Amino acid sequence: MSYNLIYTPDELREYIKGAGVIAFDFETAPDDAWRDEPKAALDAHKAHIVGISLSVLEGSAIYLPIAHKVGKNVQSRDELMQYLTTAVFENPDVVKVAHNLSFEAMFLYALGIVVCEPCYDTIAAAQLTLKSKFEFRGLSDSGLKLLSTSLFGANMPDFNTVTAGRHFDEMNPAEQETLRYASADSDYTLRLYHKFNGWFAKNLPQHRDIVERVESPTAIYVGMMKYNGVPMNTAAMLERQKEADAKLVALRAEIDEMTGGVDIGANASTSAFKQYLYTDLGLPVLKTTEKHQEAADDATMILLTEYCHENRPELVRLFELVQEYRKWSKLKSTYIDGYLRCVNSATGRIHPDLMPLGTETGRFASRNPNLQNCPRKDNDPIGVRKFIAAPEGKLLISLDFSQIELRVGAFYCRDEKMLDTYRAGGDIHAATTSVIFHVPFSEAVDKNAPHYKEHRTIAKNCNFGVFYGLFPSGLQKTLKFKAGLDMSKEACAGIIDNLKSGYPRLTYWQDETKQRAANTCYAETWLGRRRYIIGILSQDWGKHSFAERCAMNTPIQGTAADILKLAMGRIVAGIKDHPWLKPFLQIHDELVFEIPVDKLDKAVAFVKQCMEVQPFPEFDVPIIAEAAYGESFGELKEMEDV
Structure with missing residues (x-):
């Protein structure tokens, strides 16, 4: 190993000169006010960067001690950070590689620095590689120390062993163990970059593209959301x-x-x-x-x-x-x-853990707390969404993809009636109401028509359910327990039959998709994000039918997730020109921001532009992002009502 301390910008410039790929890692420690709080070093509102390691060659790394309380630090912290920002973090000609990029992105964002593409998150790459024949690594399988040990046979002592209860800024960077610990992180991150890219080239080339184009820019967006936090009343x-x-x-x-x-x-x-x-x-x-x-x-x-x-x-x-x-x-x-x-004692906000690869389809998951299941106001006498409230002088804006999964479904199954409805700016739920109840379209969109609400509720549940292979018994339960509608199994079967006959290409696509999954044992999104579905080989009807539903769900829900993440990347690319735009929450197909009151029109125009871009050349269905604004998340007003 060649691990060295660097103290001056000139030495740093010499080390990274000509490098097209640079791995980096931060060591952090709590600020004085939070020294006794567990995990404060992981919170950019309570901690600071102590040192930075970089690696441009496997087996080589440098460590820049910035804020150690013991030993020698760099000569000019501000000058060095300015050089790093220009030469590395915001340099479009350098691939920035980090393990759990959202963490480093969060600490840089706190300093007003936004990591730009190209970038590469090796923790995302880990979760898009297989740990066994048909199983991708989970987040718990993707820690840097674990991967370095299992893939390279490295001896990587953990943080507690090295620090013996001290904060990292209490370690002397000149001591061999301190230098080795800090430098090994960037060194092995670079090794993982090459290791995973070799695996992708041999096994799943599309997954490298997803890491680079989709997941890594998303990780930067996550770091921004994590730092900004959810404003709470x-x-x-x-x-x-x-x-x-x-x-x-x-x-x-x-x-x-x-x-x-x-x-x-x-x-x-x-x-x-x-x-x-x-x-x-x-x-x-x-x-x-x-x-x-x-x-x-x-x-x-x-x-x-x-x-x-x-x-x-x-x-x-x-x-x-x-x-x-x-x-x-x-x-x-x-x-x-x-x-x-979960309210942060430094900010008065909630900073949830948002996990971009928290589900098998590529959709986000959230914990501490789970904000993905924030209740809708029609089932919430307390008004939970009103707890999320803008500070004085600010507004919240929400941009939500309109029926994105149905639009993706129409794109996949190529049914002309569905495609024509969306291309004409029509109402797919009304079109489905017309199909399954044999009423004119004009009656299906008429809110004063008999049974309007009941018919539309059924149409919505059918649209979302039938795409994924919903059975009559499943529709019966959904309508009963979610919509309060009592319908016989026979009536539900008739509704599904009517829908399938009205959209004939839907059944063809479903059959083709299930057969392809049975042949390959996996399903994929349009960009090639793969999900193995071994249950489709099962003789057990329950397991087999669940696997078939996964085969139909994954291309649609997963492609919709990819489209949202691509939009996040475009927002990251433009955030330097809109520094007042503060993303803080993602819920399914919705992005939420905090903005100054006088930036409403400009913010909505920018985010809509990022979300409504054609996501890939083949996608020929219009994408619509609906905007709303307000002082609380529970009382948002549609922009069209302005």
């Missing part, structure tokens, strides 16, 4: 917390009065409550768990409510109370208490 949250507590006490008292004080627990699913229902009250078991035990989930409560309407009307009120109790308990525990626990 904590005063409103605390007020609603008191309201929820009082509501739960009142509901619990009324339930206790009816049950004689049976222990129902936090969400009315205790064994004592089930015994009360099925033994003491003698109610029938209408639904069981996978372990063939009596169920007590929300669907069961709805079924028991319906049973009692017919057979035990005196118990209807009990189940209404239980459902209300569960709803309030969920809202309080997840969306009030849970969100409050």
Whole structure:
């Protein structure tokens, strides 16, 4: 190994001279106010960069000590950072490589620096390579130390072993172990870059393109969101917390009065409550768990409510109370208490962990907290989305792809009726209403027409479900538990048949897609993001049919995810010209930003332009991003209403 300390811009310039690919890594430590807080070193609002390592050649690396409290640091930190910004981070002629690029991007963004393409995130590359014949690495399989050990046989001691309880700025950079630890990170990141690219060339060339064009720019966007954080109205949250507590006490008292004080627990699913229902009250078991035990989930409560309407009307009120109790308990525990626990003590905001490869289709996942499941206002008496509120003098804007999965579905199946509807700027849900209920299109779009709301609800559920191989029983359950509509299985089968006959290319595409997956054991997005579906070989009907649905879901949902990520990359590329635009949240097909009040029109125009670009040459369906704005996320006003 050739690991060396560098102290001057001239030495740095000499080391990276002529390099087209540069791997880099940051060591960080908490600011003085946060020295005793666990994990503060990972928070760009509570920590700073202590040192930077770079590698341009395998087995070689340099370390720039910037802010160590022990030993010697670089001569001019500002001059050195300015050179690094120009020569590396914002240099369009250098491939910037980092392991977990969003982390480095976050700390650079805090300094006003935005990493530009070309860039390469080796943690994304790791998750797009196979760890076994049919299984891609997960996030937990993709740590730098683990990969360096398993792929190169490296001896990589962990952080705690090297620092022995100290912060990294308390380490002397001149000590061999400190220098080796810091330098090895960039060295092995560069090795992973070459290793994974070799694997991609041999096995899945499309995945390298996805890493470079899609996932790595997305990682930079994630770093920006992580730094900006979700602005929260904590005063409103605390007020609603008191309201929820009082509501739960009142509901619990009324339930206790009816049950004689049976222990129902936090969400009315205790064994004592089930015994009360099925033994003491003698109610029938209408639904069981996978372990063939009596169920007590929300669907069961709805079924028991319906049973009692017919057979035990005196118990209807009990189940209404239980459902209300569960709803309030969920809202309080997840969306009030849970969100409050995640409020950052330095910023008063929530900075969730957003994982761009958190699902097998390439869609995002979120944790600490999970903001992907933020409730819609039509099922939220507390107003959770109103907790997300702009600071004074700012606005929130949201841009949401309109029916992106259906547009992608139309692109895939090439059904002329679907394509013509979108190309003409039409309403696909109205078109489906017309198809399945045999009514004129003019009646399907008429909000005052008989059964308008019911028909449109059914059409929406059909559109999203039938693309993915929904069975009549599945549509029946969806309509019952999500839309409150009671329809027979036969009626649902008729609706699906009508839809398929109205869109004849849909069935052809589904059959072709399932057959291709059966032949290859995988499904792919248009850009070549692969998902292995071994269950399609199973003789078990349940596993086989689930695999077939995955085969149809993956190209559509995964391609829609790729389209959103490509838009994120375009926003990153233009953010230097719009420094006041603060991305902070992504929920499925929606991007949310904080902006100054006077930048509304300019912000919406820029983001719409980035989102509505034709994502790849073959995509011939118009993409529409619908904009809304407001002072809180729960009270956004559509831009067309301005």
